[in-house]
Amino acid sequence: MMKRTLVCLGLLALAGTNALAAQQRERCRRYGDGHVVICDRDPSRDRDRDRERRRHRDSFWRDRGPVELGIRGGYDFEDDQGSVGAQLRIPVIRQFALEPSFDAFLGDAGASWQANLDGLIRPRMLGGLYGGGGLALLRRDNDGTGVETAAGWNLVAGIDGGNLARSALRPFAEARWTGMDEFDGFRLVAGVNVPVSGFARW
Numbered sequence: 001m002m003k004r005t006l007v008c009l010g011l012l013a014l015a016g017t018n019a020l021a022a023q024q025r026e027r028c029r030r031y032g033d034g035h036v037v038i039c040d041r042d043p044s045r046d047r048d049r050d051r052e053r054r055r056h057r058d059s060f061w062r063d064r065g066p067v068e069l070g071i072r073g074g075y076d077f078e079d080d081q082g083s084v085g086a087q088l089r090i091p092v093i094r095q096f097a098l099e100p101s102f103d104a105f106l107g108d109a110g111a112s113w114q115a116n117l118d119g120l121i122r123p124r125m126l127g128g129l130y131g132g133g134g135l136a137l138l139r140r141d142n143d144g145t146g147v148e149t150a151a152g153w154n155l156v157a158g159i160d161g162g163n164l165a166r167s168a169l170r171p172f173a174e175a176r177w178t179g180m181d182e183f184d185g186f187r188l189v190a191g192v193n194v195p196v197s198g199f200a201r202w
Contacts, residue, residue, distance in 0.1 A: 065091035068170070072191025074103070078184070079110025079140075089193060095122050099134075111140040111185070112147070114178065118154055128160035136178050152180025160193075168194050 068089040075082050085103030092098055101116045118134035133155045141147050158174025173190040 065094070065097065066195035067091070067197040068193040069196050070172070070191050070193035072101075072103075072172075072189050074176075074187045074189035076105060076111065076185055076187045078186060079105065079107055081105050081107030081110055083114075083187065083189075085189075085191075087191075087193075089120070095124060096120070097122070099132075109141055111138055114138045116154055118156055120156065122160070128162060129158075130160060131155075131157045136180070138178065138180060138183070140183065142182065150180050150183075152178055152183070154178050158189075164192070170194070 070087045070089065072085050072087065073083065074085070083103045083105045085101055087099055087101035090098045090100075097120045099116070099118045099120055101118070103114045103116075105111045105113065115137045116134060118132050120130050120132035122128075122130035133153060136152045136154045137149065138152060139147065139149045155177040156174055158172055161171040161173075163169070164171055170193045171190070172193060173188070176187045176189055178185040178187070
């Protein structure tokens with residue numbers, strides 16, 4: 001008799017615990033004529049959802065890619081001269097990076113140097129293709145009328161070739177358009193980038 005009583009009490013306690021847990025997961029209250037229902041959601045579900053939201057937000061910033069240092073060479077078709085330069089690619093968020101750069105030109109006339117600050121977007125569904133634009137500061141001899149330093153704009157379209165033979169070198173090639181008062185230039189550029197930080201790829 002005692003054993004049966006203990007078993008019954010145990011079953012009742014278990015049923016009560018399950019019912020309480022179910023009430024904690026979702027408690028509904030009816031107001032007025034019963035058509036208005038307010039349900040309290042399971043707090044654990046809210047915690048899981050908040051945790052997932054934080055994880056996604058953190059990965060959006062954390063997986064932005066490495067800071068890369070690069071060297072490049074190119075040819076300016078407007079002034080018919082070559083160029084050499086360097087750049088620093090700084091990922092800001094996933095698929096977007098800032099790229100300050102500097103180029104020196106090798107001819108006796110035309111542009112002598114150019115500084116740039118560009119923003120680059122690289123959609124993952126397009127593989128290594130990227131594009132963007134930004135600001136340019138160009139030092140140039142305008143057809144013998146005097147040397148002038150002027151501000152303008154850049155447009156950039158390029159392709160990242162990925163790691164070269166499993167090394168840290170990442171070759172790239174791009175087309176660059178520069179525009180400002182009385183000047184529109186087009187340049188083809190190629191070079192390599194090297195990661196200088198430990199982040200994942202941008």
